[in-house]
Amino acid sequence: MTSSAAVVTLDHVSKRYGPAGTPPAVSDLSLTIPAGEIVVLVGPSGCGKTTTMKMINRLIEPTTGRITIDGEDVMRLPAVELRRRIGYVIQQVGLFPHLTVAENVAVVPRLLRWPETRVRDRVEELLDLVRLDPATYRDRYPSALSGGERQRVGVARALAADPPLMLMDEPFGAVDPILRDRLQNEFLRLQAQVRKTIVFVTHDVDEAIKMADRIAILQRGGILAQYDTPDAILAEPASEFVSRFVGADRGLKRLSLGRVRDLALTSPTTARVGEARADVRRRLDEAGAEYALLLDESDKPIGWIERRDLSGDDGVTPDDATPGSPTLQPESTLRDALSAMLGSSVQLGVVVDEAERVLGVVSVDAISEVLRAPAATVR
C-alpha cells in the first residue's frame, strides 16, 4: 500500500449483523477493484453498500471472507493504522466542529506525526486543490461554511495524507443537484490528477454512470447483481433487476457516456460561397447526393443547399443556403447531439473544431447505430 493507488480485493465476503440464520447484509461478495479506478457501489437503499465499504477500513468486520489491499489482509493490520492509510469521506461529511478548516484537513497528517511545516504546506496545497482559497477559509470553523464548502473540506481531509485508496460514501449526497454536478466534475478533474483507487457509494444511477470506471450493482442482501463498465451494464444488463434498476431510459443514459468524437464522421459534399453552381451540381452528381454544405471563406458552415435550387450558372451566395443544422463539438455527448438534431429541421449534425471549421457530419442513424452495437464501442 505504498504506491499511489492500491488494488482492493473482496474474496467471498459476507456480513451478518444478527445471529446465524438471520439474513445477511452482504452475501458472498467477490470483487476486484483495480488500482487507480473509480468503482461505484450502487443499489437500492439497504442493499449493503455502506456495509461493504466499511468492511474495507474495518469500521465493520466481515463475518466471513477476506479483504485485501495490495495483497495484505486488512484483518492482519492494526485497525487504526489501516484507517490512517485510507481516505474516508462520509455522507454527512462529519467535519469536526471544534476544529478550523485547516485543523480538520490536518487531522490524519497530525495523527501520523508529520512535522508541522509539512502539515501546513499540505493543508495549503489541499485547499487549493479543492478550490477553497486558503487565506479565506483556513481559520473558519465548519459552522461558518456552506454545504458545498463542507463537502470540499471533507474531500480535502480524506486526501490529506495522500492515501492510495479512498472510500467515499455518498460524498455529494447532501447538496443540491446543480452543486452536485459541479462537485462531481471537480472531483473527476481531481481524480485525473491524483489517480487514486476510489470506492464510491451512491444510490443514484446517474451519478454512478457519470463517476464510474466500473459499477458494482448490489441488490438486497448485498448480492452482486452485475460488475462491469457503465457502458456494458447499460448495453447488456445481466438481469431483470439490473435493467429495472438502471431504468427504461438506459439507451439514452448510454448515449451520455459517448462523445461525438467517438463516431465515424462522414464528409459532406461542400460548396463555397462564390463557386459556380454548375461545379457544385457536378460534384453532387458524382457523390449521388441531394444536399451540399455551404462554407464561408474560413471553412465555417453556413447551411445546406438543395440540388434543385442550384439551377443557373451564377456563383453560390449565402442566401441560397438553408441554415438549420445544429453544430456539434467533438466533446458533446451523444445524448446532447441527438437532442440537438431531433430539434432541428435538418437531422444532420455538423461537427466543428474550436475554430468552427467543419470536421464532418453525423446523422441520427449513426447515433442509433451506436446503441445497437455491443458494449465497449462507447468509451
Add this chain to the structure above:
Amino acid sequence: MTEGEPLFRLDWVLQHLDMLWQRIGEHILVTVIAVAAGFVISFGLALAVRRYPFIYGPILAISGILYAIPSIALFVLFIPITGLSLLTAEIALVSYTLVILVRNMVTGLRGVPPEVIEAARGMGYTDRQRLWRVELPIAMPIIVAGLRIATVTTIGLVTIATLIGMGGLGYLIVNIGVQRRFPTATITGVVIVVLLSTAVDLGLQLLQRRLTPWARAHEA
C-alpha cells in the same frame, strides 16, 4: 434582634475584615474540594457510562435519590459515621454535585454527532484520542454548564455546612448573625455569598467561551 441594634453596621464590617477574609477562604476551600472531588468522580462515572451505557440508569437513580435528601438530613446522616468533620461535610456536598455533573457530562458526550464519531474512527483516531481530542472538546460547553450549576449550588450549600462546624460564610450568617441576633453579620454573609456565586459563575462562563471559540462561530 437586640434592642437598639441597627440593621447594618459598616464599622463592624471594616473592623472585622481579617475575619471576613478568613471565612471567605474557608468557604472557597470547602467548595473547591467538593466540586473538584465531585468532578473527578462524575468524570469517572461518565466514562464508565460511555463504555457501558446500561449503567447510566442506576447511576442516575442513585445520584437522584442522594440529591432528593434534604441537605441537613444528609449532613446529620453521616455524623455518626464520620463525626463533625470536614469529611462529613464533603460527603454530603459531593453527593449533591454528582447528579448535576454526571448528567451534563453524559449528555455532552452523547450529544457528539454520530457522523463526527464515525469520521473520527474512520480517520484512525484511537479510542482514547477520540475521547480527548474530539468528544470531550465538543462536549465541553455542556460540561462547563454543569460545572457552573454545581459550583453555584455548592457555594450555597456550604453555608449550611456551618451547622456541623465547618465555618465559612455560614458561620457569619448563622452563628454570629442569627444566634447572637446581630443582623449586620447575616447581611454581610449573604451579600458575600451572592457576590461569590455570581463571580464564580461569570468566571466559568468566560472560561468556557475561551475554551470553545468554535461554539460561538455561528452566532457571530
